Amino acid sequence: MFLHSLRVRLLLPVLALVLVSVVVLTVVLAMTQARHVRADANQFVERRTQALQGLFSVTRSVMLDRTHDAMRLLRSEGRRLGTASLGGRVTVGGRATNDLVLGGVSQANNFALVDGVTAIAQGTATLFARDGEDFVRVATNVRKDDGSRAIGTQLDPLGQVIGRMRKGENFYGVVDILGTPYVTGYEPIFADSDAQRAIGVWYVGYKTDLNALAEVVDGSQVLDSGFIAVFDSKDKLRFHSKTGATADPVEITRIAHENPGNWVISRQEVPGWGFSLVSAYPKSDVDKAIARQSLWIGGIGLLVCALILGLQWALIWSRVLKPIQHLTVVAEELSVGKWGHTIEETELKDEIGKLARAISRLSYSVRVAMERLAKLSR
Template identity: 35%
Template sequence: MSIQRKFLFSVAGVIGFFTLVVLGYSIYTNSRTVEAQIEKEQKAATSQIIDILRVTDTIMRDRVQSSMKLLMQRGAELGLPAQGDMIRVKATSAYQLLLGNQPQANNFALVDELTDVMGGTATLFSKTGSDFIRISTNVKNQGERAIGTRLATDGQAIKKIQQKQPFYGQVDILGNPYLTGYEPMLDGSGNVIGIWYVGYSADMKFLKEAIADSRILQSGFVALRDSNGSVRIHSDHVTTEQAESILRSSTDEWTITEVPFEFWNYDIVLAVSHDETEGLLAKALGILFIKILIAGGAILVTIYFLVKRIVGKPLNHFTDVVENIASGEGDLTFRFDSTRNDEFGRMANGFNLLLAKLQTTIQVVSSATDSLLQRSSELQATAVKSNNSIMSLTSQTDRIANAIDELQENASRVASNTSLANEAAQTADKDTTNSVSVLNMSISDIERQAEDVDASVAVINPNPV
């Protein structure tokens, strides 16, 4: 692998590493950004809804208090409250409620006159046992006055009344939200015998418009939930059934945030979809990844061309020249451009010095080679002569070898003849020995004979001459 590729792969690895770091940091920052966006939208929606609720509550509370003041004032003009006999209000039995001498059960003059002036609704309750029965009212249910109905025994209002305290706030009346006022009605002995009530149906027009247009991101919604857990108003891109189903179920698909509005005992509920949050995060990361990929690619391409131009081109030139010289066909008189003021200039200067030394060395080697070739020629001539001499000696050696062979053959015959001669000599020796023995014996005989002759002579001639 070339240095350029190694360098580019290294740069790509560094870019990849920093890409992962940036992606990790971006996951954190984008998640924080999405959370901040969600929190911002939730705060904006909550703030708007609470402002409307507070304005509505303030305006309606003032009207309720004014209306209650007028109702109690007109009631006082009729006389002191008192309980009468048991009567029937529709199908319900209740005590008659007297203001002065005027019975109020099934008498709607007082409540209607009040609402003609102040608007809203008004009711007189009569205490019957532990219940408070509507005996006079202009609150209507299905087009009829809701007399004979009981005040909810589990509501906040009745608890305050039983303590002889007033209650002002939001309550549900026959399933509808009202901003109301409840004042205990006391007889001459200070006993609670009934309730003064005025109320205004909460004007939810602006609140409905605000909540209907509210969204958290795209699929998240805002809802207003009453004290009974029922969704009163919600964003218009979800149905009531969907909103209630999501709020009732404990699922990991939604994040539910509740902001209480204590004056009405309502909750502002904000729901955020996890899928949408993760989708926004994934989209942001995808866009970021594409940007990093494009930027990284542009950087790599730029680095590639810069490396190729600044490093690759002169490096390839050096490589080609060195390979050409290494192949044995290069021009040792070639010199690199050493005028550059960089590493390649220093390397060119070094290569030039190397080439000069190499050229000198090759020249010396070439001269020595010529001398060696001359001596080699002389040695070759000497070798030829030696070879001829050797051939001559070989021929003579062959003749000597043949003579030796002949000598060996003659020696063999001589050895054979010698053996025969030896045997003959041994025989002759034996014969000679025998002959000598016979000769010695003959000599001995002759000597004896001579002695005998001498003796005979002496005998014959006793005087010597």
């Protein structure tokens, strides 16, 4: 009976239409939101990487200016001592190598020049002497991890600088020195008798101050579990996001190197540094964001659906069902001889009004017929 009632027959089509509309709208909005989530994530990564690239560029530019100034000071002070030449064999830091002589003064284990320059210009300074195809630090204030001077160590034979020195060319840029990035300047030292083959190297450099960069990277979180990381020229993780769900350095390194298929990963090189910026976020973060948005959209849709149905029910009850119920009662009582009813629905201008007026006329006709019948029976 309930399924065949008028209220159900009136409300079911409305309910079906509203539910279909809610489902379609939820799907469309979810697809739109998916594009927005991905676009927002990519825009965030782009803005943050651009900011980091800018910081790297400014840092390098400022520090290179200081490096050029320090190099001019080192060369000036060194040449003031006299001409350069290779000396005999000496031992520095436990290694045998050629000596570097300036104005007849041995520079092996002699730190007056390098310390004097850095006392004015700060940073670090080194004198290299050529030993075969290698260049060995004979005087330096670059420090090892244990705090001792790095004398006896050689210029990285696999690095980007040594080839330029062998060719007698200058080099300015970022170099990894004993595991730490420095903004550096290297210029070959020539003997008066040979202006083609370098007998040593002037070096000045500044340990990179990347605190501002570290702060930006530390607070960079992409979606819920994504990260931004900076790897140096030896692919060592230098900085990484520390606020998201993925903050473990080992896990970040693994993801950056393995490029798993369930992650969206992009890599940019940092010009002049040899560094690389890696940004990554899992696809599941996008799915979660879409699911959350879909639940919100679906919930709002169901609420709207309930409000529409409630309004529809109120309208059907007040405009259709209540008048029909009253007219049904009138008709039933009329059938048993009760005709003294007031039918207010006759004032309505719709189909129910027509029905009410018809019942009213029928009631009047029955009443007149019954009154005539009563008179004839007397």
